[in-house]
Structures are given as structure tokens and as C-alpha cells.
Amino acid sequence: MGEIHQDLREIRRIGTGTRDFLIHPEHCPVLRQHEVALAGISHASAEFRFVRTVRPGMPRGQILVCFRGRGHALVDGAWVACEAGHAYVTPPGVLHAYQADEGWEVGWILYNEGHMGQGTSQVQEPVLVELDPRPLEHALWGLHQEISTHREPAMLDHWGEIVVSLGNRILEPWRTSRLWRLWRKVQADLGHAWSLGELAALSGLGAEQLRRVCVRETGVSPMQQVTRLRMQQAVSLISAGYKVEAVAQAVGYENAFAFSTAFRRHLGAPPSAFRGE
Incomplete structure (x- = not known):
């Protein structure tokens, strides 16, 4: 040393x-x-x-x-x-x-x-x-x-x-954000079929109040934020070498085709574009 x-x-x-x-x-x-x-x-x-x-x-x-x-x-x-x-x-x-x-x-x-x-x-x-x-x-x-x-x-x-x-x-642990605890729970289980009602219940807010706070803090709706978190995790997994089928399951999609379609729609490129060399 x-x-x-x-x-x-x-x-x-x-x-x-x-x-x-x-x-x-x-x-x-x-x-x-x-x-x-x-x-x-x-x-x-x-x-x-x-x-x-x-x-x-x-x-x-x-x-x-x-x-x-x-x-x-x-x-x-x-x-x-x-x-x-x-x-x-x-x-x-x-x-x-x-x-x-x-x-x-x-x-x-x-x-x-x-x-x-x-x-x-x-x-x-x-x-x-x-x-x-x-x-x-x-x-x-x-x-x-x-x-x-x-x-x-x-x-x-x-x-x-x-x-x-x-x-x-x-x-996140040092943030004044009202929702960081919610997003931490979502990130811990991205394969779950999250709904707006469930997100609202976990946050302790009504659905409309959650939407307003989420748009103010992230710029998107609660369900769009869930998709964003899923795609961010998907990119990390794909770049680390995981197969598309495994990534799809990990981030809450029924099959590789549904995941790949959503991935391309959200990111403008197929999963293979983020594959490490």
C-alpha cells in the first residue's frame, strides 16, 4: 500500500x-x-x-x-x-x-x-x-x-x-424528493406488473397528486417513469452481456418480442445497439 x-x-x-x-x-x-x-x-x-x-x-x-x-x-x-x-x-x-x-x-x-x-x-x-x-x-x-x-x-x-x-x-438518501422511496421500491422489483393505483398506494398520495408530483420531479407521468427505470436497467443488463430473453423477464415483459418492441419505441434503437463489444 x-x-x-x-x-x-x-x-x-x-x-x-x-x-x-x-x-x-x-x-x-x-x-x-x-x-x-x-x-x-x-x-x-x-x-x-x-x-x-x-x-x-x-x-x-x-x-x-x-x-x-x-x-x-x-x-x-x-x-x-x-x-x-x-x-x-x-x-x-x-x-x-x-x-x-x-x-x-x-x-x-x-x-x-x-x-x-x-x-x-x-x-x-x-x-x-x-x-x-x-x-x-x-x-x-x-x-x-x-x-x-x-x-x-x-x-x-x-x-x-x-x-x-x-x-x-x-x-437519493439525501434528497428532498417526495418520491425517491417509491422509486427505490420499484427499482427493487422491476419485473412486477406495476399499476398507477399500486404506485399511489405505496407513495401515500392520490393518483392525481402522484401524477403532479412525479411530473414536477421527473418530467414524466408515474407509469412513464416506471418504463424509464425499466429501460435504464435493461440497458445496463444488455451491455453487461445478458440475453434479451433474460432481460425481458427481469424488467417485466412477457417475452423477448414485447420487450424488444417497447425498447425500440422508447430508445429509438434495438437492444443489440447497446450490446458491449
């Missing part, structure tokens, strides 16, 4: 041997619309080290997710291990720091000044949380590959929406 540095002056050191795969919002309008300043994947060497001190407009809010390897992050004034399955969530305007041990693979979303995902985040201090890192890894690589190859606008939009939504999901 590399040396744990105690110097907390402003540092931005990528290091020799680090490979960055950057995703710029000018190549993906959806990221720009959601106030994402930059995103990417870093295969970090042991020299990789960042310290973000408090100064006007800085630091910006960020989500950093470890895919593989091991690093350390500053939490409550102490360095703690950040390993595969950990997300380091750092709010804007607060000192934070992180550094790699050898072979640290991370993905990250950096937000514009004054923003941190959809709605208002209630994160007050840097925190380390556990999660499944695979969906964000697949989405970042999918978006990076599309930018590097075809740059088809519809595909860029869909990959961008998935990246943004996964960032929002990580931030």
Missing part, C-alpha cells in the same frame, strides 16, 4: 501511468442539461492524488465510485479505505481528498458549481457508501464508446440519461 499523505493543501495529481477516459458535456447535451461539468473513468496509478480545499466556488460536488482496486478517501478527518463497491460522495464547498493505491479503477461524475444531481442534495460532509458499481461502470463505458465512435444523438442522449440517473440514485 502506498503512503497515506497528511498534507491537505490543494493538490491535483493524476500521476505517471494513470489513464483517464474523459466524457465532456459538449459531446452529450443531456449531461450539460443536468449540470454535469465532467465525467469519466480513471485507471489510477499510485501517484494519483486529489485534495480539494475550500475556496470561492470550489470544490464542486462529485461522486466517485470504485470499480476495482483500493484507494483511500478523507472522511470525518481520517483516511479510510475506498474499495470496489464504495462510492465517495463529496458535496460542494467542503474539503475532500482521495488517493490511489496501485491499480485503483474509479468512475466519477463532477457537477457544475452550485449543483449536485437532480433536486437539492442534503449531503453536508464527505461520506463513503456501499453500492453495486457495475451499472455506473457499464453506463460510463457505453457513453464513452459512443462518443468515441458513432456519436449518434439518440444513443448519446440515452447513455447520458442513464449516467445522470445512476448519479441521482446514489444521492
